[in-house]
Amino acid sequence: MNESSIGVFDSGLGGLTTIKKLKQYLPHENIIYFGDTYNLPYGDKSRDTILDYARKNISFLERQHVKLILIACGTVGSYINLLKSNVPMFDIIVPACERAAEITTNNRIGVICTDRAFKSNSYKSTIENINKKLYCAQQACPKLVPLIESSYNTDNTDILKTFIKYYLTSIIRDDIDTLILGCTHYPVIHNLISEITGEKIKLINPSKEIIRTLIEYMNFHNLNNTHNRTNNINGTVEYYVSGNPDEFRQKAQLFLNDNIQVTKVRL
Ligand code: DGL
Numbered sequence: 001m002n003e004s005s006i007g008v009f010d011s012g013l014g015g016l017t018t019i020k021k022l023k024q025y026l027p028h029e030n031i032i033y034f035g036d037t038y039n040l041p042y043g044d045k046s047r048d049t050i051l052d053y054a055r056k057n058i059s060f061l062e063r064q065h066v067k068l069i070l071i072a073c074g075t076v077g078s079y080i081n082l083l084k085s086n087v088p089m090f091d092i093i094v095p096a097c098e099r100a101a102e103i104t105t106n107n108r109i110g111v112i113c114t115d116r117a118f119k120s121n122s123y124k125s126t127i128e129n130i131n132k133k134l135y136c137a138q139q140a141c142p143k144l145v146p147l148i149e150s151s152y153n154t155d156n157t158d159i160l161k162t163f164i165k166y167y168l169t170s171i172i173r174d175d176i177d178t179l180i181l182g183c184t185h186y187p188v189i190h191n192l193i194s195e196i197t198g199e200k201i202k203l204i205n206p207s208k209e210i211i212r213t214l215i216e217y218m219n220f221h222n223l224n225n226t227h228n229r230t231n232n233i234n235g236t237v238e239y240y241v242s243g244n245p246d247e248f249r250q251k252a253q254l255f256l257n258d259n260i261q262v263t264k265v266r267l
Pocket of ligand 1: 041042074075
């Protein structure tokens with residue numbers, strides 16, 4: 001069991017922000033990544049469609065005998081309570097909200113996310129459950145994922161900045177001191193977002209926060225890959241997508257600064 005892989009999925013590039021952190025903090029773990037690029041973006045789909053995609057992704061990863069599944073997607077994570085798996089599953093929402101609650105000093109937290117995550121109210125209700133005193137300002141940013149995906153390897157800085165400004169203006173005015181990047185695609189443009197939010201607003205990257213939860217769980221349940229760790233062997237990462245593998249590979253290599261192989265699968 002310990003040597004089995006950690007399964008990770010998202011609609012596309014966003015999940016790679018989680019892969020980067022996994023490789024950094026759990027370098028001995030083997031990972032299987034699935035990007036449902038044929039169906040992206042997820043954020044503008046209905047709840048039932050998202051659940052249907054998620055169930056297929058989970059069952060693909062289960063067939064690879066992963067030891068646990070990381071839902072590296074705020075949109076799918078919003079419905080984790082409606083999903084089942086024969087291995088433990090983790091979403092990015094709770095750790096991100098807990099971290100925001102820890103570091104806010106004025107109890108005013110902002111969340112940017114996809115339209116579907118916004119409609120599910122997942123971030124807002126999680127934050128309010130942590131502490132009733134916390135105020136949460138949510139903003140859906142429907143254009144960001146399509147823009148990040150369609151032009152990641154081109155210079156689209158100006159158009160992205162225009163949209164970020166447009167989406168962030170009202171929640172910045174709402175006096176938040178902490179902002180959750182509630183979609184895993186957003187840390188890809190972390191620098192552009194922080195240029196607009198400025199130094200006073202602290203940004204939370206959910207792909208980083210989930211790692212703490214995962215490490216605690218794996219330590220407690222003896223799930224670490226002790227073979228690789230003892231022999232100081234780096235874990236492997238296998239990449240699978242449902243859409244065009246070359247397109248994904250080009251963007252992913254740029255983002256990860258690494259050469260990778262990508263296999264297309266039909267679910
Ligand atoms: N990266 C995903 C999320 O965290 C999915 C975004 C999308 O495909 O719209 O929500």
